[in-house]
Amino acid sequence: MKAMIVNTFGGPEVFESTEIAKPSVKTNHVLVKIAATSVNTVDTMIRSMGSELPLSPAAPALLGMDFAGTIEEVGEGVTEYKVGDEVYGCAGGLADLPGTLTEYIVADTNLLALKPNNLSMREAAALPLVGITAYEGLQRANIKSGQKVLVHGGSGGVGHVAIQLARHFGADVFSTGGGEPQAKLIEKLGATSINYRTESVEDYVQKHTDGTGFDIVFDSVGGENMTNSFIAAALNGHVASTVSMVELDLTMAHFKGLSLHVVFMLIPMLHNYKREEHAHILKALAKIAEAGELTPVLDETSYTLADISLAHERLGSGQAMGKVVVTI
Numbered sequence: 001m002k003a004m005i006v007n008t009f010g011g012p013e014v015f016e017s018t019e020i021a022k023p024s025v026k027t028n029h030v031l032v033k034i035a036a037t038s039v040n041t042v043d044t045m046i047r048s049m050g051s052e053l054p055l056s057p058a059a060p061a062l063l064g065m066d067f068a069g070t071i072e073e074v075g076e077g078v079t080e081y082k083v084g085d086e087v088y089g090c091a092g093g094l095a096d097l098p099g100t101l102t103e104y105i106v107a108d109t110n111l112l113a114l115k116p117n118n119l120s121m122r123e124a125a126a127l128p129l130v131g132i133t134a135y136e137g138l139q140r141a142n143i144k145s146g147q148k149v150l151v152h153g154g155s156g157g158v159g160h161v162a163i164q165l166a167r168h169f170g171a172d173v174f175s176t177g178g179g180e181p182q183a184k185l186i187e188k189l190g191a192t193s194i195n196y197r198t199e200s201v202e203d204y205v206q207k208h209t210d211g212t213g214f215d216i217v218f219d220s221v222g223g224e225n226m227t228n229s230f231i232a233a234a235l236n237g238h239v240a241s242t243v244s245m246v247e248l249d250l251t252m253a254h255f256k257g258l259s260l261h262v263v264f265m266l267i268p269m270l271h272n273y274k275r276e277e278h279a280h281i282l283k284a285l286a287k288i289a290e291a292g293e294l295t296p297v298l299d300e301t302s303y304t305l306a307d308i309s310l311a312h313e314r315l316g317s318g319q320a321m322g323k324v325v326v327t328i
Contacts, residue, residue, distance in 0.1 A: 003102035004308045006061045009050030012312040015101075020062070023098065023106040030081055031073040032107055036125035037100040038066045039308075039315045039324040040157065042266070046094065047312060055094045055270055064100030065093040067107070068115055068124035069328075078109055086115040089282060090128035095270055101308055103328060110275035111268070113282035116289035119296070126296040126323035127161070131285045132278055133265045134162035137218055137240035138169065140261040145170025147215035148208070150232055154191055155182040157323050158220040158242055160297050163189045166218070168293045174208055176221075185297065185321060201231045213237055213256075222246065233258050297322030304328075 001022045004015040025031040043063055046056045057063075068088040071081055081087065089112030093099030098106075115124045143149065149166045153159040154175025163186065166173045173191040177183050183193040194204045205213055213234030219225060222243020229239045230252045239253075240261040253260060268275040288294040299320040303311040305328050315324045 001103040002305065003062055004305055005101075006047060006063060007059050009047060009056075009059065009061075011048065012044075012309045012316065014047065015308050015312075017306065020102065022104055025073045025075040025106055027076045028078060028110075029075045029106045029108055030071045030078060030087070030112070031075075032067065032069040032087060032105050032112075033072050034067045034069040034100055034103060034105055034328045035121035036068050036328060037064045037326050038126045038129075039311050039326065040065060040129050041315065042129075043093065044312055044316055055266060057093070057095060057097075057099075062099040062101060063093045064102075064326075065090045066125050066128045067091065067100040067105055068121040069105075072104075075106075081109060081114075086121075086124075087112045088115045088124040088128055089113065090132065090265075090278070091269070094266060097269060100328075101305060101326075108275060110279045113279055113286055116286040118290050118292075122298060122325045122327065123296045126157075126298055126325050127285060127289075127294075128282060129265060130157040130161050130323065131165075131294075131296075132281050133158050133242055133263055134165050134218070135281050135285060136265060137242065137261060137263040138162065138165055138216070140263070141216045141218070141238035141240045141259070143169045143171060143216060147171045149173050149216045149218065150194075150214040150229075151175040151191065151218045151220070152196075152225055152229065153177075153220040154186045154189070154193075155321055156220055159218075160185065160189060160322055161294065162218045162220065163191045164294045165288070166216075167191070168288055171216070174204075174214070181321060189297075196228075201228045205232055209234070216240065219243070227252070230256065230258060299324045302327070 003020045091107035091111040149171040175186045175191040176196040186193040217229040219229040219241045236257045
């Protein structure tokens, strides 16, 4: 079957077209014919950093984590799914798990669920990694109806899903963005847009919370922005971070009594630890999507498997709005 392989880690141009053997189904797994996949920031990190990241596969590497497709074969022990079912999930592309930049994947049934019936294959392929990340972060922050939630980076892959899920859970949602296109998308998703380039954290905290701060800050930007999240959070508030590989003074978090939740959704895949939680979240996301309260935003670009280098370039450019999707 056709595949795009990385033999030497580096820039977006490193992908090479090749033929690899079609995988065989195994116990508690299903063979899925992939219709679409999407590009996540962690995919670009693995591609560029290789062995510098402890989660990277060895070369030659088959990258790609998200997928949507149709089951062609079920393994022993599988009772929940059957041939012909349309499914979506995040099940490969790191460590010893072959990825989705190819025609088929053998996926653990604990890492997938039935595709939302009102989403296209491309839309469904955009959702798993970012959806699980946003859902986990908001749940760990103990989100409740009526709370004020701030999402940093609301026009990005994780951020635009976090906005919709926070609204689904009944929160009053605000989100930072850096320009007019980002602001328009944030407002379209139902959040109040904040231009972080023109408004200081102190100013928008005063404007939107009367200076008390946000109950939950979902930070999909991370790094130095974590300090902004601490400033924006209310006393005894929650900060959920998806990018927390940073050295930081926690003094402010201490004196505000903040709870910090680090979300690293790849743990179940990497360590075969509580993988069933991902299936549970994917099923919940499907119900929310089918209720009309969650729709993945796809970047205006469109790529095929042979264009994967361009897809990685697009995400790395910072110009993408929503998710960059690749049709297989």
